[in-house]
Amino acid sequence: MLSKKSQYAFQALMYLAEKTREDQPVLIAEISKKKRIPLKFLENILLELKKAGILESKKGKGGGYYFAKNPKDVPLATIMRLIDGPISLLPCVSLYFYERCKNCDEKHCGLHEVMTQVRDANLKILEKKTIADLAKR
Numbered sequence: 001m002l003s004k005k006s007q008y009a010f011q012a013l014m015y016l017a018e019k020t021r022e023d024q025p026v027l028i029a030e031i032s033k034k035k036r037i038p039l040k041f042l043e044n045i046l047l048e049l050k051k052a053g054i055l056e057s058k059k060g061k062g063g064g065y066y067f068a069k070n071p072k073d074v075p076l077a078t079i080m081r082l083i084d085g086p087i088s089l090l091p092c093v094s095l096y097f098y099e100r101c102k103n104c105d106e107k108h109c110g111l112h113e114v115m116t117q118v119r120d121a122n123l124k125i126l127e128k129k130t131i132a133d134l135a136k137r
Contacts, residue, residue, distance in 0.1 A: 006083045009045050010134060011035045013079065016055070017071040017135035025057070025064030045083070052082050072132035077123060079131070087126065088119040095119075 012031050019026045028046060032039045046065055049055040056068040067074075080087055081096060091099035092106055093116045106112045 002080070003084050005041070005045060006080055008035075008037045008041060009049065009079055009083050010076075010131075011037060012042060012045060013049070013054075013071070013074070013131045014134045016065060016067060017131050020067055020071065025062065025066045027064040030064075048082065049079075054079075054082075070132070071135060072130050074131045075127050076129050076131070076134070077126035080126065087122055088115065090115045093119050095123075 012035060015031050015035055016026055028039065028042055031037065031046075032042050037045075046055060046057075050057055050065070050068075053068055054074055055065050057063065057065050077087060086094040086097040088094040088097075090101065090112070091097065092101040092104065092109075092112055100106070101109075101112075104112070
């Protein structure tokens with residue numbers, strides 16, 4: 001399940017992508033108000049996205065947040081991993097956060113096999129779709 005934090009991140013990024021067309025940084029307070037995201041929570045999310053190199057910020061008059069990368073170059077999977085960690089439903093099938101399951105033989109586990117297929121199906125979409133795709137709607 002997508003966490004509230006990820007949902008807020010996507011909402012903020014969609015709003016920024018729409019506003020990017022105006023070529024002006026966007027104030028956190030504006031995003032918070034328009035998308036009904038608690039301000040303090042949003043500040044932490046945007047800071048995380050900035051540290052990851054997805055966003056940049058400008059201080060002072062005319063300041064705010066804007067994309068460091070083109071929204072069409074930011075896959076949804078990148079944001080999900082950054083905010084929530086693994087995309088896979090089991091740690092033993094995670095590509096970037098692999099952990100062996102206790103008391104399990106992955107080579108003979110039907111659940112492992114099915115969850116690998118689920119992960120691959122999800123990634124096929126999440127790696128292809130971008131923030132720009134979300135903002136088009």
